[in-house]
Amino acid sequence: MIFFRSLLRSPHPYSEYSSFRALLHVAIERLCQRYKLALSLAVCLCLAAPVHASHPDVLLETKIPKVSVATDNKAAANKPNDNKVNDSNAAIDTPYNKDTLTIENVKSINGLAPASLWQPELSEPSLYALLDAEFAADRDDKRRAVAIYKQQSFKEDATAVFERALSLSLRNERVEDSLQFAKTWQDQNPDHVPAWFYVAHLALRAHDYILAGETLNRILRYDPRADLSEILIGIYPNNDDDKRELLAALQPLDSEQNASLSVLKAGLLYQFNEPEVAIVHINRALERQPDYVPFITLKADILRKIVTAETVINYVSQARLRNPDSKSLYLYEIRYLLDLKQSEQAWKLLLEAHSRFSDDAEITLLAALVSLDIEKYASADKLLNMLAKSPAYLDQAYYYLGISAERQQKFDKAKYYLNGVMQEDLVLEARRKVVAFEMLDNNTNAAIATLEKLRKDFTVFEPDTFVMQADILWQQNESDEALRLLTRAARKYPDNEMLLFARAQLLDDKEDYVIKRTLLNHLQALDPSNLSYQLSYAQLLLANERSSEQGLALATAIIQIRYDDPRYDNDLHLQALNVLASNALAKKNYKQVIDYLQTPYDVLPTLRSGSLLLRAYQGLGDNQKVEDLLVDLQQRFSFGQHNINDSIQLY
Numbered sequence: 001m002i003f004f005r006s007l008l009r010s011p012h013p014y015s016e017y018s019s020f021r022a023l024l025h026v027a028i029e030r031l032c033q034r035y036k037l038a039l040s041l042a043v044c045l046c047l048a049a050p051v052h053a054s055h056p057d058v059l060l061e062t063k064i065p066k067v068s069v070a071t072d073n074k075a076a077a078n079k080p081n082d083n084k085v086n087d088s089n090a091a092i093d094t095p096y097n098k099d100t101l102t103i104e105n106v107k108s109i110n111g112l113a114p115a116s117l118w119q120p121e122l123s124e125p126s127l128y129a130l131l132d133a134e135f136a137a138d139r140d141d142k143r144r145a146v147a148i149y150k151q152q153s154f155k156e157d158a159t160a161v162f163e164r165a166l167s168l169s170l171r172n173e174r175v176e177d178s179l180q181f182a183k184t185w186q187d188q189n190p191d192h193v194p195a196w197f198y199v200a201h202l203a204l205r206a207h208d209y210i211l212a213g214e215t216l217n218r219i220l221r222y223d224p225r226a227d228l229s230e231i232l233i234g235i236y237p238n239n240d241d242d243k244r245e246l247l248a249a250l251q252p253l254d255s256e257q258n259a260s261l262s263v264l265k266a267g268l269l270y271q272f273n274e275p276e277v278a279i280v281h282i283n284r285a286l287e288r289q290p291d292y293v294p295f296i297t298l299k300a301d302i303l304r305k306i307v308t309a310e311t312v313i314n315y316v317s318q319a320r321l322r323n324p325d326s327k328s329l330y331l332y333e334i335r336y337l338l339d340l341k342q343s344e345q346a347w348k349l350l351l352e353a354h355s356r357f358s359d360d361a362e363i364t365l366l367a368a369l370v371s372l373d374i375e376k377y378a379s380a381d382k383l384l385n386m387l388a389k390s391p392a393y394l395d396q397a398y399y400y401l402g403i404s405a406e407r408q409q410k411f412d413k414a415k416y417y418l419n420g421v422m423q424e425d426l427v428l429e430a431r432r433k434v435v436a437f438e439m440l441d442n443n444t445n446a447a448i449a450t451l452e453k454l455r456k457d458f459t460v461f462e463p464d465t466f467v468m469q470a471d472i473l474w475q476q477n478e479s480d481e482a483l484r485l486l487t488r489a490a491r492k493y494p495d496n497e498m499l500l501f502a503r504a505q506l507l508d509d510k511e512d513y514v515i516k517r518t519l520l521n522h523l524q525a526l527d528p529s530n531l532s533y534q535l536s537y538a539q540l541l542l543a544n545e546r547s548s549e550q551g552l553a554l555a556t557a558i559i560q561i562r563y564d565d566p567r568y569d570n571d572l573h574l575q576a577l578n579v580l581a582s583n584a585l586a587k588k589n590y591k592q593v594i595d596y597l598q599t600p601y602d603v604l605p606t607l608r609s610g611s612l613l614l615r616a617y618q619g620l621g622d623n624q625k626v627e628d629l630l631v632d633l634q635q636r637f638s639f640g641q642h643n644i645n646d647s648i649q650l651y
Contacts, residue, residue: 133149263281312336347379367383418430448472
């Protein structure tokens with residue numbers, strides 16, 4: 001209230017210029033701090049307006065903000081009244097000169113309401129215009145607010161107005177437009193150092209690396225040790241071309257005394273596989289800030305390309321000892337040890353970190369997981385039970401306690417913990433394991449009850465539960481019931497691909513050929529790149545026509561996908577080999593079956609692959625291979641335990 005009383009006691013707006021200037025400075029400062037006061041301020045100011053202004057509409061029309069702002073105030077004061085803006089199509093992006101300045105992105109503001117009431121031409125920002133801009137911003141008329149603020153920022157003593165204009169521009173305009181505005185303002189105010197920083201940052205964000213380099217060079221000439229960290233936040237390019245342009249712009253700059261610039265160069269050089277040069281720059285940065293953890297970890301990353309793993313570990317360990325409270329250095333060293341497959345060392349260091357950061361849930365969880373990985377189950381259970389005391393980590397603790405119990409073959413205990421998991425991103429997998437445990441005990445009813453409860457508690461997983469329940473029914477030789485279940489579920493979720501595909505998988509390749517082909521064509525239309533749909537379609541075609549060129553082409557294309565291709569899937573690759581081998585077996589091309597499957601079976605044996613191989617060796621009459629393979633299948637899969645001869649005929 002003191003602020004408003006002082007305004008009410010202030011002289012009339014048409015009084016001495018110096019008084020108005022003082023009022024303006026106070027108001028601008030308050031507006032920049034809390035622009036929500038604008039409404040109350042406007043009410044108070046309007047109370048001070050002259051009573052003889054009986055025709056405000058006429059006055060409003062004469063005070064519409066101009067697109068071109070006069071910068072010579074004496075000339076502006078002498079211009080006649082017909083100098084109003086009449087050209088509604090004033091050009092955008094007209095370069096600034098000593099007489100005019102363009103407001104970016106606004107061709108004409110004739111259509112906007114006036115920025116001031118009964119306002120004389122002033123060389124400094126207009127209080128009324130700023131109030132109008134804040135009202136516009138509060139009403140979500142961002143275009144008007146930005147236009148007015150930009151216009152007013154080019155007057156004298158308008159630094160705070162410029163910063164507010166730039167803030168609004170960044171939130172509501174393209175970064176290129178904000179850069180153009182900041183550059184134009186900085187050109188008019190060449191000695192305003194903060195503007196250099198704004199321009200450098202925006203130039204980097206807009207990928208104008210030439211301007212960025214020039215501006216950074218100016219900053220470094222002014223202060224070689226200037227803190228550039230704020231400039232560099234959020235500007236790192238995403239693609240290699242932009243990274244190369246940025247590096248080219250930075251290379252001529254003398255960064256020897258500037259840590260943040262040295263680090264940026266080091267990071268770029270490291271990404272372009274120039275670690276020997278990168279290490280020079282990161283060492284310069286570390287000379288300025290030897291214990292700054294991000295610099296230390298970047299140097300460790302660079303060292304990993306040019307020295308031995310032992311040297312890197314020693315470097316990080318020494319840095320960790322100098323910074324014993326740095327959790328990041330502990331985690332860096334631990335993860336590097338895990339990358340090196342040195343799990344025992346990582347586990348010991350994790351226990352040390354856990355004793356130092358006993359309340360840190362992230363370290364506790366990581367220590368528990370590594371304990372599970374190296375089969376230190378007592379340690380894992382102890383850590384996970386500690387973690388379970390934190391409500392935020394309860395579900396994760398229960399999930400991994402269930403995994404620990406499963407690996408120790410304590411299945412009842414595993415079910416207890418996994419049934420307690422309620423976190424949405426873990427619950428489906430937890431219940432899937434519970435269902436598997438119930439099926440191991442042939443407890444079909446309990447398995448289905450688990451799925452029904454999950455369906456009730458988490459409707460988002462209804463399609464998944466229907467598919468799992470159908471699989472249980474199929475395992476119990478109730479294929480017709482499984483198909484009916486999926487058909488009902490598909491009516492409820494007609495566009496769910498998982499349900500449609502599961503239903504297609506249950507259909508017979510020959511008896512249900514038309515329906516299955518229709519379903520698979522529909523699925524391929526929904527997702528043409530899905531390899532599972534393509535393989536199932538290939539199997540359908542080959543089951544009905546052994547020489548189907550399309551079926552052979554689809555299956556062959558899948559086995560030709562390289563292991564380093566993102567589309568590669570080991571299970572799908574093996575399924576495709578089985579499809580092709582099965583087709584070759586039907587053609588009595590036994591040698592081809594062996595070529596397809598012998599090596600995959602040696603690496604990752606499956607019952608399906610072994611059965612096809614067995615029949616191929618039978619067809620070739622290789623009795624020794626048949627006998628050896630039968631023994632292997634019996635040991636691995638309990639194959640043919642009841643009647644081996646019948647099993648041979650079956651397979």
